Amino acid sequence: MKVLVLGNGGREHALVWKLRQSPRVAKLYCAPGNGGIADEAECLPVDLKNLDSIVAVGAQVRPDLTVVGPELPLTLGVVDEFSRRGWPAFGPTKAAAQLEASKSFAKEFLQRHRIPTAPYAICDSVEEVRAALAHFHAPVVVKADGLAAGKGVVIAVSKEEAAGVAAEMFSGKMVGEAGLRVVLEECLKGDELSFLVLSDGERVAPLVAAQDHKRVGDGDTGPNTGGMGAYSTQNIIDDKMRDWLVHHIACPVVEGMKAEGAEFKGVLYCGLMMTARGPMVLEFNCRFGDPETQPILMRLESDLVDALEASIAGRVSEGDFKWSRDASVCVVMASGGYPGTFEVGKKIMGLDEAGAVDGVKVFHAGTSKRDGSFYTAGGRVLGVSARAPDLQAAVERAYRACEKIRFDGAHYRKDIAARAMKK
Numbered sequence: 001m002k003v004l005v006l007g008n009g010g011r012e013h014a015l016v017w018k019l020r021q022s023p024r025v026a027k028l029y030c031a032p033g034n035g036g037i038a039d040e041a042e043c044l045p046v047d048l049k050n051l052d053s054i055v056a057v058g059a060q061v062r063p064d065l066t067v068v069g070p071e072l073p074l075t076l077g078v079v080d081e082f083s084r085r086g087w088p089a090f091g092p093t094k095a096a097a098q099l100e101a102s103k104s105f106a107k108e109f110l111q112r113h114r115i116p117t118a119p120y121a122i123c124d125s126v127e128e129v130r131a132a133l134a135h136f137h138a139p140v141v142v143k144a145d146g147l148a149a150g151k152g153v154v155i156a157v158s159k160e161e162a163a164g165v166a167a168e169m170f171s172g173k174m175v176g177e178a179g180l181r182v183v184l185e186e187c188l189k190g191d192e193l194s195f196l197v198l199s200d201g202e203r204v205a206p207l208v209a210a211q212d213h214k215r216v217g218d219g220d221t222g223p224n225t226g227g228m229g230a231y232s233t234q235n236i237i238d239d240k241m242r243d244w245l246v247h248h249i250a251c252p253v254v255e256g257m258k259a260e261g262a263e264f265k266g267v268l269y270c271g272l273m274m275t276a277r278g279p280m281v282l283e284f285n286c287r288f289g290d291p292e293t294q295p296i297l298m299r300l301e302s303d304l305v306d307a308l309e310a311s312i313a314g315r316v317s318e319g320d321f322k323w324s325r326d327a328s329v330c331v332v333m334a335s336g337g338y339p340g341t342f343e344v345g346k347k348i349m350g351l352d353e354a355g356a357v358d359g360v361k362v363f364h365a366g367t368s369k370r371d372g373s374f375y376t377a378g379g380r381v382l383g384v385s386a387r388a389p390d391l392q393a394a395v396e397r398a399y400r401a402c403e404k405i406r407f408d409g410a411h412y413r414k415d416i417a418a419r420a421m422k423k
């Protein structure tokens with residue numbers, strides 16, 4: 001069969017790498033892909049912000065299965081358009097993708113279905129924010145309603161700061177249209193957990209848990225990023241917690257969406273805070289996470305095509321995934337200056353040596369290939385990933401590989417999974 005992956009990051013490289021292992025895949029395309037993906041799939045140019053451009057790629061490939069990496073094409077309705085043309089596509093429809101595309105939609109949905117989440121207020125003006133703040137204690141979380149590529153959430157230490165941040169969001173200067181509506185939330189304390197399930201609109205099958213590292217610096221310091229690393233092990237959560245999350249969060253979401261006429265198919269990514277009062281939903285993503293997908297797929301032993309097709313066809317069951325008991329980790333190597341401004345076009349050296357380390361796979365995120373050499377082409381450049389029987393060994397392998405890779409300005413966190421190993 002012909003499979004098309006949409007996207008150009010480390011997540012999409014991991015999807016391509018895993019899909020290629022399926023005996024059912026005869027031809028693999030990625031649009032637009034990146035330097036590293038080009039070694040494993042045929043890359044096609046596309047503008048992922050433009051639905052017509054994506055449909056044109058579909059018409060060219062006529063894929064038997066399409067896997068959408070990033071959120072934007074999903075919220076534009078790529079799954080609706082592809083399905084309508086008879087090209088099976090994995091992921092939620094435009095209506096179901098609202099769970100990610102609008103934080104106010106998600107909060108009201110959670111409240112309607114009594115799924116645990118932080119108390120909140122939805123505001124459309126600075127006056128509304130000021131009035132609502134009377135019901136909050138500092139710190140207050142201020143969130144832009146729409147998609148903001150990780151730049152739409154500020155934890156304000158005072159109500160004054162919260163009002164200021166909201167004003168900046170409303171001005172459109174901070175995150176554009178995404179900030180024209182704002183959600184205020186009570187600030188929750190606890191460990192964060194990414195809990196992902198595969199859904200067919202009715203049933204869910206949980207993926208193994210993963211934990212990512214959002215801050216740029218060691219010890220969770222410095223500004224937020226798209227994610228500087230992630231790991232996955234057997235014991236991030238136990239079976240009891242997993243079952244609780246399935247029955248009290250994932251299933252109610254899927255049942256609620258169906259009841260409201262917007263069946264959710266695809267990967268439902270629940271961003272959770274594990275508070276003293278129990279797990280609470282921070283947000284939903286309607287797709288695989290980046291970089292969590294890299295360690296998650298490194299532990300997947302069964303055929304990914306079968307699982308994705310089960311979601312489309314409405315026959316998901318717990319047995320769709322076979323997981324390795326191994327641990328896995330992904331360390332993101334980023335361009336100098338990221339998440340601020342950075343330069344691209346730096347030559348990357350040592351990739352072959354890094355890839356030769358036992359259990360290591362180097363996923364490309366922001367790279368391009370010219371005359372047989374790879375160059376940096378984005379903020380997050382590589383996801384150096386490793387699998388091993390235990391977390392410590394996986395971490396050692398990943399860092400051994402990182403040390404072999406060189407490019408001007410390269411930086412990466414030295415403490416990915418360190419807190420988990422201490423526990």
Ligand SMILES: Nc1ncnc2c1ncn2[C@@H]1O[C@H](COP(=O)(O)OP(=O)(O)O)[C@@H](O)[C@H]1O
Nearest residue numbers: 118141150151152153185186187188271282283
């Ligand atoms: N209610 C909250 N309490 C405490 N921290 C929060 C809360 N909501 C969000 N955060 C923090 O902000 C980060 C980003 O928020 P999130 O809702 O996941 O938005 P996005 O991923 O779209 O930027 C979270 O990963 C978490 O660290």
Ligand SMILES: [Mg+2]
Nearest residue numbers: 271282283285
């Ligand atoms: Mg998030």
